[in-house]
Amino acid sequence: xxxxxxxxxxxxxxxxxxxxxxxxxxxxxxxxxxxxxxxxxxxxxxxxxxxxxxxxxxxxxxxxxxxxxxxxxxxxxxxxxxxxxxxxxxxxxxxxxxxxxxxxxxxxxxxxxxxxxxxxxxxxxxxxxxxxxxxxxxxxxxxxxxxxxxxxxxxxxxxxxxxxxxxxxxxxxxxxxxxxxxxxxxxxxxxxxxxxxxxxxxxxxxxxxxxxxxxxxxxxxxxxxxxxxxxxxxxxxxxxxxxxxxxxxxxxxxxxxxxxxxxxxxxxxxxxxxxxxxxx
Amino acid sequence: xxxxxxxxxxxxxxxxxxxxxxxxxxxxxxxxxxxxxxxxxxxxxxxxxxxxxxxxxxxxxxxxxxxxxxxxxxxxxxxxxxxxxxxxxxxxxxxxxxxxxxxxxxxxxxxxxxxxxxxxxxxxxxxxxxxxxxxxxxxxxxxxxxxxxxxxxxxxxxxxxxxxxxxxxxxxxxxxxxxxxxxxxxxxxxxxxxxxxxxxxxxxxxxxxxxxxxxxxxxxxxxxxxxxxxxxxxxxxxxxxxxxxxxxxxxxxxxxxxxxxxxxxxxxxxxxxxxxxxxxxxxxxxxxxxxx
Numbered sequence: 001x002x003x004x005x006x007x008x009x010x011x012x013x014x015x016x017x018x019x020x021x022x023x024x025x026x027x028x029x030x031x032x033x034x035x036x037x038x039x040x041x042x043x044x045x046x047x048x049x050x051x052x053x054x055x056x057x058x059x060x061x062x063x064x065x066x067x068x069x070x071x072x073x074x075x076x077x078x079x080x081x082x083x084x085x086x087x088x089x090x091x092x093x094x095x096x097x098x099x100x101x102x103x104x105x106x107x108x109x110x111x112x113x114x115x116x117x118x119x120x121x122x123x124x125x126x127x128x129x130x131x132x133x134x135x136x137x138x139x140x141x142x143x144x145x146x147x148x149x150x151x152x153x154x155x156x157x158x159x160x161x162x163x164x165x166x167x168x169x170x171x172x173x174x175x176x177x178x179x180x181x182x183x184x185x186x187x188x189x190x191x192x193x194x195x196x197x198x199x200x201x202x203x204x205x206x207x208x209x210x211x212x213x214x215x216x217x218x219x220x221x222x223x224x225x226x227x228x229x230x231x232x233x234x235x236x237x238x239x240x241x242x243x244x245x246x247x248x249x250x251x252x253x254x255x256x257x258x259x260x261x262x263x264x265x266x267x268x269x270x271x272x273x274x275x276x277x278x279x280x
Numbered sequence: 281x282x283x284x285x286x287x288x289x290x291x292x293x294x295x296x297x298x299x300x301x302x303x304x305x306x307x308x309x310x311x312x313x314x315x316x317x318x319x320x321x322x323x324x325x326x327x328x329x330x331x332x333x334x335x336x337x338x339x340x341x342x343x344x345x346x347x348x349x350x351x352x353x354x355x356x357x358x359x360x361x362x363x364x365x366x367x368x369x370x371x372x373x374x375x376x377x378x379x380x381x382x383x384x385x386x387x388x389x390x391x392x393x394x395x396x397x398x399x400x401x402x403x404x405x406x407x408x409x410x411x412x413x414x415x416x417x418x419x420x421x422x423x424x425x426x427x428x429x430x431x432x433x434x435x436x437x438x439x440x441x442x443x444x445x446x447x448x449x450x451x452x453x454x455x456x457x458x459x460x461x462x463x464x465x466x467x468x469x470x471x472x473x474x475x476x477x478x479x480x481x482x483x484x485x486x487x488x489x490x491x492x493x494x495x496x497x498x499x500x501x502x503x504x505x506x507x508x509x510x511x512x513x514x515x516x517x518x519x520x521x522x523x524x525x526x527x528x529x530x531x532x533x534x535x536x537x538x539x540x541x542x543x544x545x546x547x548x549x550x551x552x553x554x555x556x557x558x559x560x561x562x563x564x565x566x567x568x569x570x571x572x
Contacts, residue, residue, distance in 0.1 A: 006466035010376055016368035017377075017385055020440070023433055024392050027399070030407045081296030089290055090297070103300050108487065108557035109550065110494025112521050113307060115528075116546045120310035124534065141303050148300065172282060174289045195394075202396025205496035205521070209528050209542075231398045231497070238402045238501055246406055253399050260394065 031257070035250025043251055047217040048233065052244035057252055060233035062219040063132070063212075064201060064259075067229055070136035071143070071200050076193055078140070079147030083189075086148070087155040088177050107145035114142040115209025123210050130211040133223040138206050143196040150192025154185040187274035194267040198260050204231035230256045311550055314543035321537055327544065333507040333523075335541050342541070344548060346507035350424070350517035351549075354499055357428025357513060358435055358492040363485055365432075366439025367474075370481075373440070374447035375469045386441075393437035401501030404430040409502065419514035422504030428513065430498050435488040442487065446480025447473050479567035483560040490556035494549065496521040520549045 046056025082099075090096035118138030128134040158181050166176040182189075207229055216228045230252060237249035319327070322342045330343015369389075373382055409426040413419050419426075450473050458468045474481065504516030505526055518526075524542050532538045 002464050002467070006464040009466045009469070010372075013368045013372035013376060016365045017372045019365060020369055020392065020433075020436055021385065021388050024388055026407070027395070027403050030403060031399070034406065078296050078299050081293045082300060085290075085293035085297040089293060096297075099297050099300060102304055104561070105554065105557055106300060106303060108490060108553060109307065110491075110496065110521065110553055112494065112496045112524055113311075113546055113550050113553075116524070116542060117303070117307045117310050119528075120314065120543075121306055144300060144303065172286050174286050198394065202394075202398070204396070204398045205525065208525055211528065231396055234402065235398050235497060235501065238398070238405060246402075249402050250406070253402060256396065257399070260396070264391075264394065 028257075031250045031253045033250075034247050035252070035254045038247050038251035039254060044255070048215055048228075048236075052242070052248055055237075055245075055248055057230065057233055057255060059216045059219055060228050060230045060252070061255070063216070063227035064229045064231075066132055066220050066223075066227065067135055067139065068197055068201055070132060070223060071139040072193070072197055074136055075140035075144055075147055075196070079144050079193070079196075080151050080189060082144075082148045083151035083155055084177060084182070087152055088173070088181065103145045103148055107149065110205075111142055111203050112205040112209060114138055115206035117141065118206055118210045128224070130226050131224045132220055132227045134210050135207055135212055135227065135229075136223070138210055139200040139203065142203065142206060143200050146196040146199060147193055150196065151185070151189045154188025154192060155181060157188060158184045187270050191267045191271045194263055194270075198263040198267075201260060201263070202231055202256065204229075204235050207232055208235070230259075307550065311543055311547045314540050315547045318537070318540035318544040321540070322544075331509050333518075335538055340537070344520075344545060346509050347518060347520045347523050347545060348548065349509050350503065350507060351493055351519040351521070351552075353424045353511070353513065353517060354428050354431055354495070354503065354519055355489050355492045357424060358431035358495075359485070359489050361429055361432025362436045362439050362488055362492075366436050366484075366488070367443055367481065369436075369440045370443035370447060371469050371474070373444045375465065375473060389437040389441055392433075393441070395434075396497075397434065397495060398497040398501070400430045400434050401498035404498055404502035416514055420504065420516045422502060422506075422516040423514045424503050424517045425513040427499045427503035430502060431492050431495050434495065434498065435491050438488045438491060439484050442484030443477070443481045446477040446484065449480070450476045479564055482567075483564040486556050486560035486563065490553045490560070493556070494521065494553050496525060500525045520545050524549075 043056045044061060045058050046054060047058050048060070049055040086096055086099065090099075115138065118134060118141075122128045122134040122137050123130060126134075128137075162180050162184060163176055166180045171179070212226070212228055212232055216226060218225075220227045234249050234252040234256065237245045237252060240246075327342050327344055329345065330341060331345050332341035332343050333346045334341040369385075373385060377385065404426050408429055409419075409421065409423070412423070412426055412429075413421075416425075454472055454476060455468050458472045463471070499519045500522040503519060503522060505518050505522060506516045507518040507523065508515070510517065524545055527538055527542050530538075532542075
């Protein structure tokens with residue numbers, strides 16, 4: 001009897017796991033089934049339109065790429081710098097402890113609240129308007145906790161012997177960090193940063209808050225231009241009742257998922273390539 | 281010279297770390313300042329106890345309870361999906377699965393966790409809602425059930441992977457002890473491993489529910505835009521996050537009362553998720569079983 005119960009339980013747990021996997025397959029299949037027919041070069045190279053046959057994601061795609069680059073430029077130096085400070089300089093002071101608790105709390109703040117901050121601080125406060133720069137700053141703050149936490153883990157994984165060897169040769173603290181700790185932690189830092197950026201790539205809520213428009217028939221040419229992004233375009237199409245727009249949303253989702261998959265693949269490649277050389 | 285440089289670099293790095301504190305301050309200040317000016321126009325008691333939310337048409341009503349009601353419905357509904365499935369798959373991953381199965385399942389869960397929420401929202405309206413309406417024909421096109429299901433799927437990987445981590449941290453010796461006394465694997469899993477990892481498992485539940493409370497795009501797309509006091513999952517409702525999106529999509533003049541509602545509702549949302557996150561951290565620290 002006990003054994004039957006045990007077997008039953010095992011299959012129950014297995015079934016629960018399988019369902020999660022099936023759902024993922026179902027989700028992908030649903031998007032592919034509805035969107036694949038709408039994917040074409042024209043779809044990538046046309047602006048949004050009232051007529052589904054002519055609509056495309058050119059402005060959204062370029063907006064997302066711009067947004068991603070700007071977000072990376074802002075958040076990576078800030079995040080890696082903070083991680084270096086916390087791991088290498090701060091020690092166990094109360095201030096460092098507060099910063100760490102604060103970061104783990106920030107990681108749990110809903111993305112839409114960052115949108116509210118962006119609206120109040122960047123759009124209104126700094127008068128950046130509904131520009132790419134305002135969007136990128138908001139996104140940078142949103143992914144900062146993820147960047148800091150993953151960079152900290154990468155830096156922590158560098159063994160102390162490396163640091164001590166460097167000090168023994170007379171290096172200063174910064175020289176040790178710059179020439180030994182950071183290069184050794186680089187693959188881990190890069191992987192974490194790419195994953196954080198891919199999170200920013202899929203976020204729509206903060207951008208809607210700061211008022212990223214959806215009907216934009218041009219590609220941005222400076223950080224101060226208004227913009228739209230892939231998730232917003234998808235949201236816009238998905239919220240329309242007409243069925244053709246639902247298909248367009250599905251096609252947009254396929255493009256977005258392909259981009260995210262590519263970013264993840266790069267992150268995994270970096271991790272695998274360097275893990276082989278760096279065995280302490 | 282070199283000392284100055286070292287010091288300058290340390291200070292610069294310190295300011296990077298300070299940016300996170302400034303972010304928190306920025307969020308709190310932005311929310312508080314506008315929320316206060318909102319309460320100059322709407323009494324705080326009316327906001328917190330009113331049962332009608334109608335800020336955009338006259339007569340205006342500013343009772344936040346319908347929005348909180350909608351948010352909690354989604355959170356509870358999502359928990360009903362994510363907790364049983366999440367914990368079962370965590371037990372499978374930690375106790376039953378071989379190394380090979382883990383290597384296959386873990387990345388899939390990571391992918392599931394990395395899918396943008398707007399994609400889940402699309403999935404809800406294009407797949408789950410039509411399917412649901414096959415079984416419950418009088419369900420509204422926009423309904424809480426469909427949104428709950430999809431948010432449940434969304435937070436499932438979180439429950440599963442955090443609980444899995446907690447269970448794997450239980451030392452092997454504990455399991456061996458139970459086996460030596462003649463327990464079956466089922467008994468070891470449910471009577472030894474789960475209780476020993478309970479603090480981590482509970483923490484993962486709270487964190488996942490907090491994520492469901494803050495979830496925005498999927499509920500905006502699938503749950504509708506009608507704030508109401510209901511417990512019927514097949515009706516259209518509105519969550520706090522969906523309301524904030526709705527106002528931002530419209531042309532809301534800066535400084536108007538509608539504009540201020542964004543911040544007041546955002547404040548409630550922020551406080552709710554913050555309390556849950558702190559609670560989750562507290563449970564994990566306070567009730568952690570320490571093995572040496």
